[in-house]
Amino acid sequence: xxxxxxxxxxxxxxxxxxxxxxxxxxxxxxxxxxxxxxxxxxxxxxxxxxxxxxxxxxxxxxxxxxxxxxxxxxxxxxxxxxxxxxxxxxxxxxxxxxxxxxxxxxxxxxxxxxxxxxxxxxxxxxxxxxxxxxxxxxxxxxxxxxxxxxxxxxxxxxxxxxxxxxxxxxxxxxxxxxxxxxxxxxxxxxxxxxxxxxxxxxxxxxxxxxxxxxxxxxxxxxxxxxx
Numbered sequence: 001x002x003x004x005x006x007x008x009x010x011x012x013x014x015x016x017x018x019x020x021x022x023x024x025x026x027x028x029x030x031x032x033x034x035x036x037x038x039x040x041x042x043x044x045x046x047x048x049x050x051x052x053x054x055x056x057x058x059x060x061x062x063x064x065x066x067x068x069x070x071x072x073x074x075x076x077x078x079x080x081x082x083x084x085x086x087x088x089x090x091x092x093x094x095x096x097x098x099x100x101x102x103x104x105x106x107x108x109x110x111x112x113x114x115x116x117x118x119x120x121x122x123x124x125x126x127x128x129x130x131x132x133x134x135x136x137x138x139x140x141x142x143x144x145x146x147x148x149x150x151x152x153x154x155x156x157x158x159x160x161x162x163x164x165x166x167x168x169x170x171x172x173x174x175x176x177x178x179x180x181x182x183x184x185x186x187x188x189x190x191x192x193x194x195x196x197x198x199x200x201x202x203x204x205x206x207x208x209x210x211x212x213x214x215x216x217x218x219x220x221x222x223x224x225x226x227x
Contacts, residue, residue: 003149006064010072011153012079014165017059017181019083022168024188026057028195030170030177036190037183043159043176046094046137047116050124054133056114056171058085060163060178065089065150067119068096068143072150073103079152082111085169086132089156090119094138097122104131116169116176118158135171 025033034042061084065072068090076086086107090098099115101123107115112132120140121127127134153165161178163169168179179187204214212218 006151006154007149009151016166017168028191030172030174032194033177036187041177043161047159050134052173056133058083058113060087060167060169062156063088064156067091067093071146071148076152077106080110080112084112085114087116087158087163092118094120097140097143101126108132
């Protein structure tokens, strides 16, 4: 049978991000985390929350599926643990969905804290009320069924970013960022530094210093003013 070497794999034994490490990111937004990785790690801009106030912080459980097929999405429900973010590579197709409110509700019952779909979802209203916070490229009524192929907890791409099982997933109104688990401590440290710098600059401006002074703009502006 013609298939990819990953098809049919369902891996249950992988290292999830410690909750204590995930908690460190909850004071940060996606933009600050992305900045801390030099602009990398952000999924393509089309992947957005179904509602703007949705936020996601958790450890990735990855799903590979054929566009419009729910077989391995269904199987992933049984493998979900509390704190997991379900990250689904559905090929980026916006005109066919791979998950709706019923499956989304089952993921929520298992303790999933987010669903990220590189593709479309359906039953958007039900996903908002009954599923974990959900991010996708689009909503679309059509779904093809549950025949496969697919895989669970294999390396995937989602929104143009590599995602491995256990990576830390952060989502908010701006989009989704993937922090590799092996680098997460360093990224969290840098995000903390960025936040501290922002807060310090806010205090300086509040005390009366000019933006030009606070951001050291004078030499940059001099290039354009001839000074």
